[in-house]
Amino acid sequence: xxxWSISDATPLEQALTIAVASLEEGEVVSYGDVAVRAxxxxxxxxxxxxxxxxxxxLPWWRVVYASGKLAPCNPTLQKKYLHGEGVVVRDDxxxxxxxxxxxx
DNA sequence: CAATTGACGGGTG
DNA sequence: GCACCCGCCAATT
Numbered sequence: 001x002x003x004w005s006i007s008d009a010t011p012l013e014q015a016l017t018i019a020v021a022s023l024e025e026g027e028v029v030s031y032g033d034v035a036v037r038a039x040x041x042x043x044x045x046x047x048x049x050x051x052x053x054x055x056x057x058l059p060w061w062r063v064v065y066a067s068g069k070l071a072p073c074n075p076t077l078q079k080k081y082l083h084g085e086g087v088v089v090r091d092d093x094x095x096x097x098x099x100x101x102x103x104x
Numbered sequence: 105c106a107a108t109t110g111a112c113g114g115g116t117g
Numbered sequence: 118g119c120a121c122c123c124g125c126c127a128a129t130t
Contacts, residue, residue: 012127031112035126043126048111050127060111067118071111108130116122 015039016050023062026085026098030066033101068094068102 015038022037023029029037031044031051040046051060052073061081064070070078075092082089087097094102 010127035112040126042113042124044112045110046112046126046128050111052111053128055111063111065111066113073111106130109128110126112125114122114124117120 012038012040012043012046013050016047017054017058020047020051020054020058020060020063023059024099026087027100028062028064028082028087028094028097028102029100031063032066034063062100064094066101070094 016034019034019037031047032041034047035041035044038047047063051058051063054060060071061078062085064078070089070092079089079092082094082097085098087102088095096102096104
């Protein structure tokens with residue numbers, strides 16, 4: 001059950017949740033980008049912390065490191081999902097994506 | 105309340 | 118491009 005009723009969630013949690021939930025297919029961004037969209041450019045770690053808890057209800061696989069490196073917990077599954085959305089991944093690293101930070 | 109930890113990013117070598 | 122260190126934020130102990 002959701003310990004959070006969106007009403008209890010902090011503004012930062014809400015903003016981060018919205019930012020990630022708004023990502024489209026093939027749109028890959030970094031934790032820092034999510035933080036910026038949430039209005040807290042200096043809190044990329046908070047973005048990662050939230051994703052780690054909300055990994056069931058959010059498209060966490062569309063968020064990677066600023067360098068393109070995939071998440072440290074399920075890089076294999078993440079690579080699988082991304083590839084299915086037209087994202088080019090090589091050796092656990094996003095090379096190019098239709099949308100987002102790695103779009104050409 | 106202080107110290108530790110972690111799905112981060114940027115600078116440096 | 119990679120390894121290491123420092124700084125920032127939030128959650129946990």
